[in-house]
Amino acid sequence: MSGLTIARRQAVWAWIFLALPLAYFSLVRFWPALDAFSLSLSKWNLVGPRRYVGLANYERMAADPVFWQVLANTFEYLLLGLPVSLALSFLVAYHLDRVQTGHGLLRALYFLPHLTTATALAWVWRWFYQPAPVGLFNNWLSVFGIAQQPFLRSTFQALPAILVPAIWAALGFQIVIFLAGLKAIPRSYYEAAEIDGAGSPQILREITLPLLLPSFVFLLITTSIGLLRIFDLVYNMTAGGDGGPLNATKPLVLSIYQSAFARMDMGYASAQTVVLFVILLLLSLLQMRLLRARP
Amino acid sequence: MRRLYQGLTRAALALTLLAGAAVRAQAVEIEYWQYTFKQRVETIDELIKQFQKANPDITVKHVNVPYDNYRTRIAAAIPAGEGPDVVQLFYGWLTDYIDAKLLQPLPAASFDTAAIDRDFFPFVQGMKVGGQYYALPTAVRSLALFWNRKVFKDAGLDPAKPPTTLAELVDIARKTTKRDAAGNLLTAGIALDTAGQDVQWIRQVLIPEFGGTPYSADGKKVTYNTPSGVAAVQWYADLIAKEKVSELGFLTDGVTAFRSGRAAMTIDGSFRLGAFDGQKGLDYGVTELPSHDGRQSNFASYWANGITAKAKGEKLAAAAKFLAFITTPAAMQLWMEKVGELPARVALAQTDAVKTHPTYGAFVRGLAYSVATDFVDESSQRKVMMDMMDRIIIKQTPVAEAVGIAAKEEQVILDTRK
Incomplete structure (x- = not known):
């Protein structure tokens, strides 16, 4: 190595150091991921031999009404959860940013659910949704003379009912990101705007929101991916971890898990994984374009 | 370098010999x-x-x-x-x-x-x-009926007399069910849970006791889509919809409902004894599954x-x-x-x-007349039964129709067997 220039030698060393994580990622991450593609073309119960079946798993998926329902559920989590959770966390962050007394404590309180194990959280909420007199929410409803709601036992209400703790738990993280974004906006912009006579709605529209765009895009990507991969809450809040009643709350990831580890149907599970991968890829590409379109 | 290499070789050799001795x-x-x-x-x-x-x-x-x-x-x-x-x-x-x-x-x-x-x-x-x-x-x-002696006593029943027939079970469940003024369930007459053992109870016990057979002798055909199969499922659904002695999902699951003393009875397996024994203040007995029309069955x-x-x-x-x-x-x-x-x-x-x-x-005693279901895919077959009950209870699908859908779905699973 003595014949090399310093720059070259540094590059060689950099590559030597990079080789280790690279090898690790290729072996532990990328190779199994790629293998999922070939697995999706086979029938395999983990125990017997792997048999090539062509596109049979995909055909089965297209013909399976449960798969389409699961896909619809997955997008329902996303389309309901994303706007609500971003709007809510922005609202909290925007006002928290203006609070001086107890700011630290409030921020900590909002962040707390984010640190809680999803399983513990799910079980507490599962009890909240019980019928009266056990369930908190139904007790409140009965105090106000409102009819009892089935929540998790309804094919219509169950999915939003699971989404609520998901949004609540993610709030803390999103608020912290928004707060950081808000703090990064130079005070002088606001001062200049005020001197020019801009009102606070105008400042929000013209200064805060545009300058917060990077935080928004970042949260848009991470929250979308998080919602599309929702699993623990559904698994722990539905009877037998099944994503019921009648598949009403089952997201794609739970369906993949059940195919793979309850039915040992690795091929079908992989085919669903490929679908999830394509969705996540398209979504990320779309969002990266949005990020680049930023002025 | 050469010295080190020789040293290592020797050490390796010594290790091999040691391992051989072991x-x-x-x-x-x-x-x-x-x-x-x-x-x-x-x-x-x-x-x-x-x-x-x-x-x-x-x-x-x-x-x-x-x-x-x-x-x-x-x-x-x-x-x-x-x-x-x-x-x-x-x-x-x-x-x-x-x-x-x-x-x-x-x-x-x-x-x-x-x-x-x-x-x-x-x-x-x-x-x-x-x-x-x-x-x-x-x-x-195998399965058996667990009953809570204290709940029996509180309802004025003899704590030493669990039900022996399905008719007695319904009668006791009615008497032990407690609701508050608003009609909210406080104590279930029987804890029902399709994510627990009830699926096996319906399939391998209730259906035969109502005179049906769940599967053909070779295990290849679903055979419960018959009047007796429908009658068995109807009886189970009636506990919730007509008799109102239970609710699916009551206290999240059947085990929790029973061990917290909020259910007079439950159907579960011998593997649950440990959990119930560990529950302080739970005074329970175990008896054979109730019979019907002189027929008795069990799931092993x-x-x-x-x-x-x-x-x-x-x-x-x-x-x-x-x-x-x-x-x-x-x-x-x-x-x-x-x-x-x-x-x-x-x-x-x-x-x-x-x-x-x-x-x-x-x-x-239940083992003597037990059947072990010849499963193709236990979790999928369980799900068929869970969905059947959800259709009946939540969607108000007529029982006969729900049984028909379940039979069709389960036949598809059986057909995947080579």
């Missing part, structure tokens, strides 16, 4: 795998101690894997030729392993097929393929021990010896006392001491 000292080591469950682990450890004392040339390495990962772990280890020589498998998984030639038939020299046919409960014959046994259970499980299930294809020669002999040891009457007796699961040998279950035992007696 191998000669303990002639054979075999591995035994089961899932982690405190009492099971302790009992197997105890049995291994006894076995090694009698066979000083064999060492048994006991590996236990958390239940949630167990199926995946063995499915990954066994085909790779690693892991267990003797393995505990749920009886419903056996076909996959035999088809893949990952299990070998139990050596005829130590396991006499005719003797097993005669000595073990008949449903163990599910482990016999092509006239050869591939696995044997130490213990088996078990974990069976098989020898993997990996065991050859000396290891195979040692594995066979160990498997024979853990299926002896003495091992079964110990297993029953420590784990609470029932002996797989008929003779052991027929003694008066066992049959009249206050807790597992009811399960043992």
Whole structure:
């Protein structure tokens, strides 16, 4: 190595150091991921031999009404959860940013659910949704003379009912990101705007929101991916971890898990994984374009 | 550098020699795998101690894997030729392993097929393929009715008299159900839970008791879409919709409802004894499942021990010896006392001491008329039943229609069997 220039030698060393994580990622991450593609073309119960079946798993998926329902559920989590959770966390962050007394404590309180194990959280909420007199929410409803709601036992209400703790738990993280974004906006912009006579709605529209765009895009990507991969809450809040009643709350990831580890149907599970991968890829590409379109 | 190399070679050589000596000292080591469950682990450890004392040339390495990962772990280890020589498998998984030639038939020299046919409960014959046994259970499980004596007493009923028929069950459930002024369920007459054992109760007990048969004799056809099948499902659904003695999802699940003293009765397996025994203040009894029209049925299930294809020669002999040891009457007796699961040998279950035992007696008596469902895919078949009840209760689908949908869905699953 003595014949090399310093720059070259540094590059060689950099590559030597990079080789280790690279090898690790290729072996532990990328190779199994790629293998999922070939697995999706086979029938395999983990125990017997792997048999090539062509596109049979995909055909089965297209013909399976449960798969389409699961896909619809997955997008329902996303389309309901994303706007609500971003709007809510922005609202909290925007006002928290203006609070001086107890700011630290409030921020900590909002962040707390984010640190809680999803399983513990799910079980507490599962009890909240019980019928009266056990369930908190139904007790409140009965105090106000409102009819009892089935929540998790309804094919219509169950999915939003699971989404609520998901949004609540993610709030803390999103608020912290928004707060950081808000703090990064130079005070002088606001001062200049005020001197020019801009009102606070105008400042929000013209200064805060545009300058917060990077935080928004970042949260848009991470929250979308998080919602599309929702699993623990559904698994722990539905009877037998099944994503019921009648598949009403089952997201794609739970369906993949059940195919793979309850039915040992690795091929079908992989085919669903490929679908999830394509969705996540398209979504990320779309969002990266949005990020680049930023002025 | 050269010195270092020589030193290393010498050290390696010394290690090899040492290892060789170790191998000669303990002639054979075999591995035994089961899932982690405190009492099971302790009992197997105890049995291994006894076995090694009698066979000083064999060492048994006991590996236990958390239940949630167990199926995946063995499915990954066994085909790779690693892991267990003797393995505990749920009886419903056996076909996959035999088809893949990952299990070998139990050596005829130590396991006499005719003797097993005669000595073990008949449903163990599910482990016999092509006239050869591939696995044997130490213990088996069945269902029974658990009742809460205190709830009975509070309702003015005789705490020593659980129901013996389905009609009595409904009557007692009505009397023990408690609701508040607003009609909210406080105490369920019976805790119902389709994610628990109720699925087996409906399929393998209620349907036969109403005069139906869940499956054809060869296990290839769903045969419960008949008036008697519909009547059985109707009876179960009526507990919720008509009698209002229970609600699905009450206190999240049946086990929680019963152990918290908020249900007068529940149907569960012998494996639940441990959980209920550990519950302070829970005064419960166990009795046979109620009959109907003079018919009685029960559902049995078990974990069976098989020898993997990996065991050859000396290891195979040692594995066979160990498997024979853990299926002896003495091992079964110990297993029953420590784990609470029932002996797989008929003779052991027929003694008066066992049959009249206050807790597992009811399960043992139930074994005599038990059937072990010939599952193709337990979790999918369970889901069919869960969905059927959800359709009836949540969607108000007429029972006959819901049973028809379930039969069709389950037939698709049965048809996937080769």
